[in-house]
Amino acid sequence: MLLLTNKFISKIMASSSSAMVCLAMAYLLVASFGSSNAQLTTNFYSNSCPNLFSTVKAVVQSAINKEARMGASLLRLFFHDCFVNGCDGSILLDDTSSFTGEKTAVPNNGSVRGFEVIDQIKSAVENVCPSMVSCADILAITARDSVVIVSKI
Template identity: 80%
Template sequence: MASFKTAVLLFFLVSLMAGSSSAQLTTGFYSKSCPKLYETVKSVVRSAIQKETRMGASLLRLFFHDCFVNGCDASLFLDDTSTFTGEKRAQPNFNSARGFEVIDDIKSAVEKVCPGVVSCADILAVTARDSVVILGGPNWDVKLGRRDARTASQAAANNSIPTPTSNLNRLISSFSAVGLSTKDMVALSGAHTIGQARCTSFRGRIYNETNNLDASLARTRQNNCPRTSGSGDNNLAPLDLQTPTYFDNHYFINLVNKKGLLHSDQQLFNGGSADSIVKSYSNNPSTFATDFVTAMIKMGDVRPLTGSKGEIRKNCRRMN
């Protein structure tokens, strides 16, 4: 009985500590210390997306891949050092995660208006929101006050970030591990309404899956993604067939019609527990937008470093 009480108390304390960290995040955190933060970030993000529309999806993806690995702490940005191997070379990120140069540009611009004040973790949170808005998606107030990690973990990235071949149970467990529900998972997967994927990430689906894949989609994608590995690996295809550069609910409409590009996409509508959520979002774009915002805010609350923990990096790629 004593050990049971100890375990319950420990769980309560860990939960309380996690909650207290996210509770320190506020939408007005930099209202006095960096009042030009939002306009500065948005200006650089807008320029980057105007130069390359795909960049909006890439920047949003960085936020996902950062928050899933030990929390939203900008550990993803750290280059390898003599003491740790960073997350950029982890399997889900290597030759895949992109937009780091844009983050560098944003950080430089922010440092000019308020040096040493805004963390790279917070810059990424604002950047993710702005990317969605600029591409036609919903707006929301971003909670800020995160600080930057002093280390990174390639192993944690390999273990924590869902892969394009994940099945539904794996997706649910990966999101649950960071405190996100199945509904959060489906809503956040709707980020695939923008962006593109490499042939290597969907080759297995277009050649080996037939029961839940639209035949015309398979033929179209096979034209630009050869069956042989090593041939055309980096050829790109849009994740959303209909409006690949506009943030809307067509991703879910595609899933209902068996037109999910990735195996992990179609798993959301394949006779499982997520089907009803996908169906709802396919019919109600406003419901999707509302739930996406809720899930993004919730994900941004995952294990932030606050108070005196971590640091405010001068350069997002390295510790001070």
């Protein structure tokens, strides 16, 4: 990228056109946005919520011990949440007077379950690290733990 930028700047320097100068400035602006250091990490919660994973796993393990089929149901919740527009926790939204949530939407109504387990997990997570973990992350971690736990049965 740096080599490309240097070549581009050299061409601009050779030109006196104001349109080329504007184009060069726009290019440099866009290029600077592309060099951001923001990265997703697998250890994001290591410091902010160090007990997150053990908290989720304990509730998932308990739910699967009560009913082995719950592991598949929790994985299915994650699938339904992430299906169309990415993972956002929207499968957990309850209906309001002006909004029909995904929970009771026709394709999901009666076919997805495990919401009470997710509610237990959310409560447990809020106890160990309040207002820290998103519902989408809770669903992802729950799905992961469900697969691991069920694979050992």
